[in-house]
Amino acid sequence: MQTKHWLRTVFSFAAECRWKMTTAVLCAIFSVAGGLLPYIGVYQIILLFLDGRPTVAAIWLWVAVCLAGHVIKLLFYALSTLLAHYSAYSILENMRLRIADKLLKAPLGTVLNQPAGKLKNIIIDRVESIEVPLAHMIPEGISNLLLPLAVFAYLMMIDWRMALAAMLTVPIAAAAYAVMLRRFNRRYADYMAASNQVNSVIVEYIEGIEVIKAFNQSAASYEKFEQAVESFKKYTLNWFRSTWKPMNFGGSVLPSTLLGTLPAGMILYLNGSLSPGDLTMCLILSLGIVGPLTSFTVLVNDAKAIEHAVKDADVLLKLAELPEADKPVQLNGFDIELAHVNFSYNRVGSSPADTTENVLHNINVKLPQGSFTALVGPSGGGKSTVARLIARFWDAGGGQITIDGMPIQQLPPTQLANTISFVTQDNFLFNCSLRDNIRMGNPRASDEDVLAAARAACCDEFISRLEKGYDTAAGEAGKKLSGGEKQRIAIARAMLKNAPVVILDEATAFTDPESEAKLQTAIAALTKGKTLLVIAHRLSTIKHADQIIVMEKGRIAATGKHAELLASCKLYQAMWTAHIGAKRWAANQTEPVTSEVKHCV
Numbered sequence: 272m273q274t275k276h277w278l279r280t281v282f283s284f285a286a287e288c289r290w291k292m293t294t295a296v297l298c299a300i301f302s303v304a305g306g307l308l309p310y311i312g313v314y315q316i317i318l319l320f321l322d323g324r325p326t327v328a329a330i331w332l333w334v335a336v337c338l339a340g341h342v343i344k345l346l347f348y349a350l351s352t353l354l355a356h357y358s359a360y361s362i363l364e365n366m367r368l369r370i371a372d373k374l375l376k377a378p379l380g381t382v383l384n385q386p387a388g389k390l391k392n393i394i395i396d397r398v399e400s401i402e403v404p405l406a407h408m409i410p411e412g413i414s415n416l417l418l419p420l421a422v423f424a425y426l427m428m429i430d431w432r433m434a435l436a437a438m439l440t441v442p443i444a445a446a447a448y449a450v451m452l453r454r455f456n457r458r459y460a461d462y463m464a465a466s467n468q469v470n471s472v473i474v475e476y477i478e479g480i481e482v483i484k485a486f487n488q489s490a491a492s493y494e495k496f497e498q499a500v501e502s503f504k505k506y507t508l509n510w511f512r513s514t515w516k517p518m519n520f521g522g523s524v525l526p527s528t529l530l531g532t533l534p535a536g537m538i539l540y541l542n543g544s545l546s547p548g549d550l551t552m553c554l555i556l557s558l559g560i561v562g563p564l565t566s567f568t569v570l571v572n573d574a575k576a577i578e579h580a581v582k583d584a585d586v587l588l589k590l591a592e593l594p595e596a597d598k599p600v601q602l603n604g605f606d607i608e609l610a611h612v613n614f615s616y617n618r619v620g621s622s623p624a625d626t627t628e629n630v631l632h633n634i635n636v637k638l639p640q641g642s643f644t645a646l647v648g649p650s651g652g653g654k655s656t657v658a659r660l661i662a663r664f665w666d667a668g669g670g671q672i673t674i675d676g677m678p679i680q681q682l683p684p685t686q687l688a689n690t691i692s693f694v695t696q697d698n699f700l701f702n703c704s705l706r707d708n709i710r711m712g713n714p715r716a717s718d719e720d721v722l723a724a725a726r727a728a729c730c731d732e733f734i735s736r737l738e739k740g741y742d743t744a745a746g747e748a749g750k751k752l753s754g755g756e757k758q759r760i761a762i763a764r765a766m767l768k769n770a771p772v773v774i775l776d777e778a779t780a781f782t783d784p785e786s787e788a789k790l791q792t793a794i795a796a797l798t799k800g801k802t803l804l805v806i807a808h809r810l811s812t813i814k815h816a817d818q819i820i821v822m823e824k825g826r827i828a829a830t831g832k833h834a835e836l837l838a839s840c841k842l843y844q845a846m847w848t849a850h851i852g853a854k855r856w857a858a859n860q861t862e863p864v865t866s867e868v869k870h871c872v
């Protein structure tokens with residue numbers, strides 16, 4: 272059942288290369304047939320000599336048959352291998368495309384929750400590991416199985432007793448291989464788990480090398496790295512140790528077909544029931560069975576490798592998708608409303624029976640079109656979760672989120688994405704020019720539009736300083752750009768997109784006082800006239816908001832304007848006092864702050 276399952280998964284990606292696979296199989300069969308011809312030719316030559324009538328012409332004829340057989344075998348084998356590789360790469364391509372498509376359709380939050388190392392490992396390495404075994408299973412699997420069967424059939428035609436004698440070692444070797452396979456299967460899952468573990472530790476080690484060095488964790492991290500590599504070695508050796516005895520026993524018994532054919536052949540020859548020609552041919556044929564059968568056992572390993580890689584890919588392929596509407600809806604305004612919204616990360620998409628799991632409890636919020644709303648509150652209070660639910664990273668477990676009265680689920684993903692600009696502190700730059708990175712906000716934007724957005728977001732000045740200006744590749748520029756500069760590029764991108772709703776999640780978190788003014792100017796330009804939701808820890812940046820919502824432990828603790836909350840909400844008062852204290856402390860630590868945030872957004 273299990274085997275069928277992963278094979279079915281593999282072949283579900285083979286739709287467009289089915290004819291290539293079929294041709295690869297046919298070529299493999301022709302190759303096997305070609306491989307039989309030399310046996311027939313040799314047999315005939317032996318018969319010619321034993322019958323005492325060898326002529327040069329007859330010998331050449333059979334030599335030509337042998338050669339032709341060999342050429343056919345090689346030619347069709349090469350063709351089969353070529354087509355099998357083409358098919359395997361088509362399957363790989365389709366698998367990767369399907370995974371990428373699935374990542375787009377799954378809730379964004381679910382995708383972001385997956386470690387990048389794991390995704391890379393599955394999409395690149397695990398999927399790639401299918402190619403070689405898959406490509407080789409078709410030509411080699413078929414010929415290694417069919418050739419011994421054909422040779423056996425030929426032996427049967429010559430002398431059935433010799434055919435059976437040639438099979439003497441097969442049941443003994445099969446029993447040994449069965450034991451080996453049982454152990455192999457039992458340990459293979461452990462081996463793969465150890466391999467995944469060592470992979471993720473290596474990725475973590477490399478990705479975190481900056482933190483490791485900064486916090487002097489080299490020794491501890493190296494130890495973890497070493498342990499993972501050591502444990503991988505242990506699993507691998509245990510695995511080999513548990514299988515090598517039966518494997519070697521089977522491997523040494525299986526090729527010894529002469530154990531059966533030699534004594535049986537001698538007896539039959541001596542009692543006159545087997546001619547010398549047939550005896551010789553049977554001995555040659557029995558040796559011909561061995562090679563392919565032994566190689567066939569190697570394919571078991573290949574099949575297991577594919578099974579495990581497919582299982583890993585399946586984890587992504589089976590990610591639940593967000594239900595998507597396909598027809599755009601008419602929106603006449605951009606009021607946003609959250610009504611009785613609950614949410615739990617543990618039970619994404621469903622309303623948990625156990626409400627203690629909820630990170631949001633009965634959230635009711637209205638963001639009128641064109642207004643500026645701020646979400647503030649202690650860490651872990653649920654501010655980012657609210658923002659992500661509005662952008663539909665996940666669907667709320669309970670309650671409803673609407674734009675202009677329309678549940679956001681009824682907006683096709685592209686319409687929702689065009690409606691909302693989400694700017695966070697993680698400003699990813701793609702590996703293309705800075706110009707194209709900004710243009711990503713609106714692929715149809717002209718160079719002039721890109722420039723205008725960059726100017727409005729205060730990017731122009733630092734981009735122009737770069738040697739290649741807007742044509743600088745982001746990878747090259749990335750190292751030279753500060754966190755604040757990258758944020759401004761992200762803001763320019765969002766400006767070009769010009770969505771009517773803007774969500775800023777801690778967009779100014781990492782900014783130093785000097786570049787904060789520039790960032791604020793950029794944000795002011797981005798958010799002008801938009802429905803704006805800002806999550807901020809620096810309360811001075813949101814003090815002019817139309818409404819400030821104070822969140823604590825997944826609930827709304829208070830709502831009001833800055834002055835109202837200062838007068839009525841103890842939590843807000845405490846946060847404001849702490850913020851002002853921190854600002855004074857920062858001002859004392861540095862030069863006078865050049866640009867007090869005048870008019871945040």
Ligand SMILES: Nc1ncnc2c1ncn2[C@@H]1O[C@H](COP(=O)(O)OP(=O)(O)OP(=O)(O)O)[C@@H](O)[C@H]1O
Pocket residue numbers: 380384616630648649650651652653654655656657
């Ligand atoms: N991707 C996630 N998976 C599981 N739990 C999460 C995830 N993101 C946040 N949480 C949990 O949900 C709760 C609310 O987190 P959220 O990030 O919304 O709070 P926040 O108010 O934005 O915090 P901060 O100000 O520190 O960013 C926290 O308990 C957090 O641990």
